[in-house]
Amino acid sequence: MRDPIYILGAGPAGMAAAYRLTQLGFPVVVVEREEGVGGLAKSIRYQGFILDYGPHRFFTKIPAVLELWNQVLGSEQVTVRRLTRIYYRKQYFQYPIQAWEVLRKVGWWESLRIVLSYLWAQLIPRPAPSNFADWVKGKFGTQLYSHRLWQVTSTMITKNRLKQLSQLLQPSWQHLAPFLWQILLPSLALTVLQIFMISLWSKESDYVSIFKGLTQWDSHWYLSIVRRGYQFVGFDKIAYEQSNVAFFPGYPLAVAGISRLLRVDPELGLYLTAQLFCWLMWIYLFLFYRRWQIPLVWQILASLLILAYPTSFYLCVGYSESLFVASLLGFLYWSIRWERPLLMLLAGVHGLVMSATRIVGLPVALIPLLNLWSGSRRWLWNLATVSLALLGGLGFFLYCQLFFGSWDLYMKMQPYFGSSFVNYLAIVQAHTYTPLFSIDHWQSLFSPSRALGDQIWAISLSQLFVPLTLGSLLVTGLIDGISATAGKSQCWQERLGFHLAAWSMFYIALAGGSAVGQRSMSRYCLPVHIVQVLALVHWAKYTDFSFIPERIRPYLGNTLKLGYVLLAFIFFALNQILTWRYAHHLWVA
Structure with a gap:
């Protein structure tokens, strides 16, 4: 007779060994100090309850072990959804x-x-x-x-x-x-590429000198707010060091926080902040791509169309564009589809930053109300999200009332920057588009000497962005509406928020800039363009194009390809001209 094999411990491993050895004909003795078998995987009874020592998880990549486990447990094996924290x-x-x-x-x-x-x-x-x-x-x-x-x-x-x-x-x-390879790294690569494209036109050789040398126009105002806080000593003393309540607080607050965190000079913090939020903006773009399962080729084409946009370099310089667009995209990402309370709260935080950065963020903050129209049962959370999102801009007005005695001081200071009034009818008035019918306007646009030195050229270009952007809004909205009405396009409710955001930003920017000849519209149209690209990509993904006749499809495809190449080339050429102008401290937008 064989001597028995002693196994120490009656846990799953010990019992499995004993079970297998017994099958092979070996005598086995299992030694266990506790009263029952199971080891750390056993359950105990206590005051009428069954308690476990710990999670009962079974993990193996060996088919024979898995087969043995299923054979022994049989119908007593229970599969539950794992919830571990x-x-x-x-x-x-x-x-x-x-x-x-x-x-x-x-x-x-x-x-x-x-x-x-x-x-x-x-x-x-x-x-x-x-x-x-x-x-x-x-x-x-x-x-x-x-x-x-x-x-x-x-x-x-x-x-x-x-x-x-x-x-x-x-x-x-x-x-x-x-997440690393599909989102973080591509977005970082695009941000670095944008920074590199700006540095090409600088005479400096190191990062700090390149970007500190770009401080101009609005960057000085932001810097004065960061260093001295908001100040107002009267309308007769409008200057960087005195009355500076003409810009929303989101970007200066972000610059102050990041400058202290990184222990850098606030002037350098202007650019580090903008570039960090530029990265965040690209992250949200790729998150949208992943959520919608956009093909890789489409992702590349859409991203290049944003990268090559004539004023996209503003995302990496001392302006608030990147913070506003990143918070805008984050707000849309978390509010349009999700109804979980914590995610709606996250949307509200993004909205708060958005409305604290630009006044155009206030109407965009109302977009989650569309969820109520679509039958959302979490109406309270949608209202809470909107309220939190509005808090950034409204909080700034409250601050002005408490500290300067005028809640609308921001609006009152705009005439000192050229915008004497807000024209809410500018979008339908003929004089908004009359520069396009001027021979001098077109001669200015096509003059190489003016493109590299004349302020009028940049203003003429900004004026051109008004009808072009309006036309793209009308065309994309019309196409989307027709396809959705015909039942050929799905998920149109999700795109509706993007269209409304684009229209709101364009309308308010045009109304505010009408008094100064739309001289900054090329910059103000940047977030409009980004939102439009996302809406277009989503529409293309969720639209059935089978209604297009077979014989037309090849011609239509070739036309779209040619149009894309031409548009991207024009965008990139203008982008480089405007980047050169900005690097040489010439007026852009």
């Missing part, structure tokens, strides 16, 4: 880790440091790890290692556990990797 820094994180949740709770700056540290780890491989600390640093970077969640000293975990730990972390990496 990691409690870290007084916050709960989902497991497997969700990349967006980590960005939101850990913070953008810390997340950026983690990403850069990860990229550095991939570029500079470490030697073969001898413990867990080396393995994490080499696999994910030193910054993520600093956020370790374990209590055991990481150097005590040696090589024989690294393979198992790698398998356990794989689900988290599977969620993080697509």
Whole structure:
């Protein structure tokens, strides 16, 4: 008779070994110090309740082990939906880790440091790890290692556990990797490309000198607000250092915060802030692409059309464009489809920043009310989102009332910048478009000497953006409306918010700029263009084009391709001319 095989521990591994050895004819003795079997996977009865020592999870990639498990448990095996949370820094994180949740709770700056540290780890491989600390640093970077969640000293975990730990972390990496490669890195690459395109026209050689040398026009006003706060000493003393309540507070507040965080001079902070939010803007664009499952080729074409837009460089210089567009896209992203309270709250925070940055953010903040019209049952949360989104702009008016005794001081100061009144009928008045019928207007536009030196050229170009943008709004809205009415286009309710946002921004910008000859419309139309591109991409994705006759499709396709190439070429040429003008401190918009 064979001597028995002793197995220490009656947990799942010990019992499985005993079960298999018994099948093979070996005598087995299982030694267990507790009263029952199961180890850490067992359940105990306590005061009428069944309690578990911990989560009962079964994980294996070995088919034979999985087959054995199913064979033993049979019908007693229960499958439930897993709900696991990691409690870290007084916050709960989902497991497997969700990349967006980590960005939101850990913070953008810390997340950026983690990403850069990860990229550095991939570029500079470490030697073969001898413990867990080396393995994490080499696999994910030193910054993520600093956020370790374990209590055991990481150097005590040696090589024989690294393979198992790698398998356990794989689900988290599977969620993080697509976000990294499909969203974070492409958006970062486009931001860096924009910065590079601006630096090409500078005479300086280093980053700080290049961008500090670009400080001009509105950048001086923002800088005065950052350094001295809002001041008003009378309408007869309008200057950077005195009366400066002519700009909304969102961008100056962001510059002040990031400058202190990075410990840099506020003038450099103007550009770092703009470029960080430019990156965030591109992130939201790619998030929209992923949500709508836009084909890669379409993503590239749409992104290039935004990148080449004539005034897109304003996203990376000392202006509020990138903060406004990033918060606008974030507001639309979280408010249009989602109805979960926390996500609506996130939309409200984006809306607050949006309306605190530009006055045109106030009407856009009303867009979540469309959810009520579409039958949303969370009417209270939609109203709360709108209220929070309005708080940024309305809070600025309240500040002006409390500190300067006039809630509309912002509007009263606009005449001192050339805009003496707001013309709400400008969009339908003939004089808005009369420059287009002037020979001098077109001669100015096609004059190379004026393009590189005359302020009139930039103003003439801005005036041209008015009918072009209005025409694109009318055409895209008409096409979308016809296709939706005919039942050929789906999800048109989601696009409606984009169309309304584009129309609101264009109308208010035109009404405010009418008194000064629309001299800044080329810049004000930038967010309109970005929202329109997204609406167009969504429309193309969710529209059935089978109604177009087969014989027409090749000609239509070739026409669209030719039109895109021509438009992109014109955009890029104008972009480079305007970037050159801006780098040489000539008026652009």
